[in-house]
Amino acid sequence: MGMIISKVQTIVDTYSFDHVYYQIAQYLLKHLDDVYNMTLTSLATSSFTSCSSVLKFCHDMGFESWKVFISHLASEIEDRKSLNNIIEMNVSLNLDRDYPKMTRNQEHYFQEYDAGISHEVIGKIGQDIVQAKRLLICGEDNFCLCLREFQTFLSFQGKEVYIRSMLNKKDINHLLDTFDKDDLIFIIAPNESFESLLESHEFDEIIQFKQLMNIPIQKVFIGQKSILNIKYLGCTFIGIPYTTDYYLYLFAIIDFVYKLSFAYLQAKNINNKK
Secondary structure: OOHHHHHHHHHHHHOOOOOHHHHHHHHHHHOHHHHHHOOHHHHHHHOOOOHHHHHHHHHHOOOOOHHHHHHHHHHHHHHHHHHHHHHHHHHHHOOOOOOOHHHHOOHHHHHHHHHOOOHHHHHHHHHHHHHOOEEEEEEOHHHHHHHHHHHHHHHOOOOEEEEHHHOOHHHHHHHHHHOOOOOEEEEEEEEEEHHHHHHOOOOOOOOOHHHHHOOOOEEEEEEEOOOOOOOOOOEEEEEEOOOOOHHHHHHHHHHHHHHHHHHHHHHHHHHHHO
């Protein structure tokens, strides 16, 4: 991930919705394709801020002027687009993925993991992302952070993606209250089962698991396979095999994100042809 886009994304993740820096950063992320024609005045007007606020934003980002900031950002966007084009080309060619060498040493675990994830389920989630405007990622921080690259990737697709740990109580409540029926929540808990979280009061210091489940939008739960084969309205389940190796969970989440990136682009391409 490029340094400027990463910093801008961090501002969106950590500042409150009504902060002037949040407004500037959020507008930039949603209009990356317009950066080349963007002026200091147009950004200030469109983000409902001021030219002085935008200049202070640029300085705090480490750039001496608006011109230097926007030039570096445009260059970074071009580099990122090249990477996105490679991903999209791989989708069109339907190339097989190449697992990292470390995962090949755990063949049995990943055979069980792969067997539990169907092409249809991943395809459905990809289609759900196409339909969603906003996505919220909840769960243990270390696992959620595996989706940071995916978060940046989707921002280039015009999506708003939030990581729960980066939001304060006011902002998370505002987000949950304003979710649309097509928006999407990811719950990343590879070492927990769905039923254990339903009974737990320790899922999150601000929001309860049951509260998330009662929000009438689409959800994706990534965790231990349910022994009760629970069905929950509006929730798609991704079962992760149990292991005592923390790093295998990380690899499983990263592989899931890889699969999901391809599924999203395939669904997007199909929608564009309709």
